[in-house]
Amino acid sequence: MKRTLTSIVIIALVLGIVSSCQQEKVVQTENNDYLLMATLFHQQAAEKRALSYQAYNTAKLMLDKALKSARLTKKLAVVVDIDETVLDNSQFEAKSIIENTDYPRYWKEWCNEASARPISGSLEFLNYAKSQGVDVFYITNRKLEFKDVTIKNLVMHGFPDADEAHLLMKTDISNKEPRREIVEKTHHIVLLVGDNLGDFLHDFDDITNERRFALTDSLKNEFGSRFIMLPNPMYGGWVGELLNNNFDLTKEEKIRLFKENLISF
Numbered sequence: 001m002k003r004t005l006t007s008i009v010i011i012a013l014v015l016g017i018v019s020s021c022q023q024e025k026v027v028q029t030e031n032n033d034y035l036l037m038a039t040l041f042h043q044q045a046a047e048k049r050a051l052s053y054q055a056y057n058t059a060k061l062m063l064d065k066a067l068k069s070a071r072l073t074k075k076l077a078v079v080v081d082i083d084e085t086v087l088d089n090s091q092f093e094a095k096s097i098i099e100n101t102d103y104p105r106y107w108k109e110w111c112n113e114a115s116a117r118p119i120s121g122s123l124e125f126l127n128y129a130k131s132q133g134v135d136v137f138y139i140t141n142r143k144l145e146f147k148d149v150t151i152k153n154l155v156m157h158g159f160p161d162a163d164e165a166h167l168l169m170k171t172d173i174s175n176k177e178p179r180r181e182i183v184e185k186t187h188h189i190v191l192l193v194g195d196n197l198g199d200f201l202h203d204f205d206d207i208t209n210e211r212r213f214a215l216t217d218s219l220k221n222e223f224g225s226r227f228i229m230l231p232n233p234m235y236g237g238w239v240g241e242l243l244n245n246n247f248d249l250t251k252e253e254k255i256r257l258f259k260e261n262l263i264s265f
């Protein structure tokens with residue numbers, strides 16, 4: 001009898017362990033691991049750094065060209081986006097993977113820390129532009145509440161024009177065109193630098209990826225010329241389109257949509 005009871009207890013314990021492992025397995029499918037490779041590319045691939053240098057080296061070449069040919073009716077300006085263009089937020093993405101959380105969880109904490117590092121090449125390029133008498137404007141879709149901490153983060157690294165007058169934050173809309181028009185009232189914009197196509201032209205916002213490709217093809221001569229593109233495999237307008245801009249989907253639904261969009265042979 002005693003032996004039977006012991007056996008029952010052992011079987012129950014084993015079943016308990018198996019069932020808790022299965023529960024853990026269910027939880028594991030609801031994680032953010034789909035962001036792993038993109039975030040690691042950002043943090044661990046020297047290739048990513050090389051691409052950033054390539055972008056900013058090209059920007060310098062184009063700026064020098066513009067400086068030689070510009071008819072100075074207005075002051076010259078370079079317009080840059082902030083996130084993944086001049087400041088690296090991959091540590092926020094890493095936190096989201098490790099803690100299994102989603103934006104906007106931790107975004108406020110991350111911005112308030114003001115500890116984002118510069119994207120390689122950005123600081124040197126923008127200080128070069130400033131040394132040539134070109135003004136720098138930061139047009140970002142960070143919310144207005146993060147203006148002071150963003151300035152603090154930029155100033156800490158020595159970014160030029162990191163002040164109230166040169167930071168155009170998101171107020172009500174994500175569309176950056178009205179903010180570019182404000183800059184154009186006083187300046188001739190010689191270059192736009194960004195990691196999202198909407199950083200260059202509003203026409204890229206909220207259209208399907210098929211149309212984004214078509215528009216990119218039609219503007220191919222602008223890239224590496226007036227439009228300087230930084231790589232960002234972690235997020236962007238292209239991801240929104242894959243998810244039909246529904247960010248409330250469960251992670252399983254997101255992964256299903258991502259897989260549906262794979263092009264295989």
Ligand SMILES: [Mg+2]
Pocket residue numbers: 081082083084085194195196
């Ligand atoms: Mg950006």
